Amino acid sequence: MSPDVLSLTRELVAVDTIDRDESRTLAVVAPHLEDAGFDVETVEHEPGRGTLIAEWHAGTDTPPLCLSGHVDTVPLGDAEWSRDPFRAEPEGDRLYGRGTTDMKGGVAAIVCAAIGVARSGRMPRAGLRLVLTAAEETGSHGARGALGVLRDRPSGPLLIAEPTAGAVFHGHKGALWLSARAEGVTAHGSMPHLGENAVYKLARAVGTFERFVFTEQAHPAMGAPTLNVGTFRGGLNTNSVPDSAVATVDIRTVPGQDHAAITENLQARVGGDASLEPLIDLPAVWTDPADEWAAAVTAIAADVTGRRSDGDPRAATYFTDASVLTPALGGVPTVVCGPGEPELAHVTDEWVSIARLHESEETFRRVAEAYCRA
Known part of the structure; x- marks a missing residue:
């Protein structure tokens, strides 16, 4: 049975990954991916701190689409939370908890979308690769630790599901x-x-x-x-x-x-x-918005969300694992797009919109379908 994006986000938030124990969180998603036909491996850069690499039909002639996000989170801060930061109880359209926005909600949307594509029953022209990393918040150590595995494998474009409120960013500082x-x-x-x-x-x-x-x-x-x-x-x-x-x-x-x-x-x-x-x-990361794949992602996101961009390209001020992954994968086209709200990352009483979780899952599924089935 495929996981639900809301339920999976709650399961991920329930595991405290404040600078530790990412492998416990990855153990939540690994069985779902394996059941859907993904080959799953975990690369630890230190004990208990692993990066999961999951591949589905990655050996086709066309390099696989890469979807990525991190599962570590930052400390809670000194201010008292009004809700349990690890319980993630829904309140209306909001799901509160540490990591809901940055970025376990994005990871859950990646996983659910990828499983949906894998279970569609249609043979792909290209496969999928998920890279779910540890220790991004402190300098992308998990992504670096996985490069020994990733560098030798051909890769297609890269989507990082960091918080963008569902918009498509073409890079970051x-x-x-x-x-x-x-x-x-x-x-x-x-x-x-x-x-x-x-x-x-x-x-x-x-x-x-x-x-x-x-x-x-x-x-x-x-x-x-x-x-x-x-x-x-x-x-x-x-x-x-x-x-x-x-x-x-x-x-x-x-x-x-x-x-x-x-x-x-x-x-x-x-x-x-x-x-x-x-x-x-x-380093900074930037993909020309006119790139064919990046433009297709922008169009799909706008169609799913109903929110059209003003035509001006956008970029994040924060860094992502793309700083490590994009050059290591050969300078592939890269975009950042996720359900979280950028201004809610790292704050007290962090939350993510439940509607945006579902939108992001749909966006990622359609992006993957378009790439893998074209």
């Missing part, structure tokens, strides 16, 4: 996260002249970041690249000169920017005040 570390010499706080204050050095570096201006032109869909200093920590106690301080920097890039060049430029500007090291390095 890249993410370059840096640590900026300053080193000094400790001394008694009453004799600061005997030390070298690392906080002052890092403060000068942060001032350089605040004044930094990107020279690249804004992307027509993504806008301009951005830089934000997210954290600043230094010193151990009030009455000592701090000998260490560290800040983290979040840079969001657009296609064509070289992350290594950005890092070198910033390092040159801060000089000896701080040393910069990458924490996350994920």
Whole structure:
């Protein structure tokens, strides 16, 4: 029996995958896929943290369509939830819970759509490949861990079911996260002249970041690249000169920017005040909206939802596993489309529209049918 997208979303949300235990969640969907005729394997990048690869008729002459999403979730935050974040009780059109929007609802829609296509009884000209990943939120570690399996397998286009409120995004910004570390010499706080204050050095570096201006032109869909200093920590106690301080920097890039060049430029500007090291390095992803497959996905989504785009291409500000998967699969056409609301990702009392869950399942099923049966 095929799973229902609402019930499957609730089952996935019930498993706590806040930076852990993704393999337990994948164990929920694996039997459904196997029963529908998929070959299923799990690749763990560390114990208990697996990425599921499920294939159906993937050996045809035409490379399989790839559908992907992640099953890890972010922490709940300090604010109290008004509902149990792991119970996912429906309230009207809303399903509340951690991961409903980002992005277990999208994963459930992928799985249900793929099973529907596999059980239609018609022989395909091309197959399907599902890649359900772990550890996306902290830098796509699960996707990276599966590349040893995926790189050797031909792939067709890629759809990532991250939250877009059912719209089709043709790419997303890249993410370059840096640590900026300053080193000094400790001394008694009453004799600061005997030390070298690392906080002052890092403060000068942060001032350089605040004044930094990107020279690249804004992307027509993504806008301009951005830089934000997210954290600043230094010193151990009030009455000592701090000998260490560290800040983290979040840079969001657009296609064509070289992350290594950005890092070198910033390092040159801060000089000896701080040393910069990458924490996350994920490139931007972009597919021409005129690409035949991408245009077909846009048309199907508009037909299913009844919401026509204004003609302007759209892109996400957040990153996805496409930063890892798209280049590894040979630069395949890639779109982002899922039932979640982008502004509800990571928030307290996160929810997803139940109507959009069903819409996304229908969109994904029709996209897969069009590709696999054409």
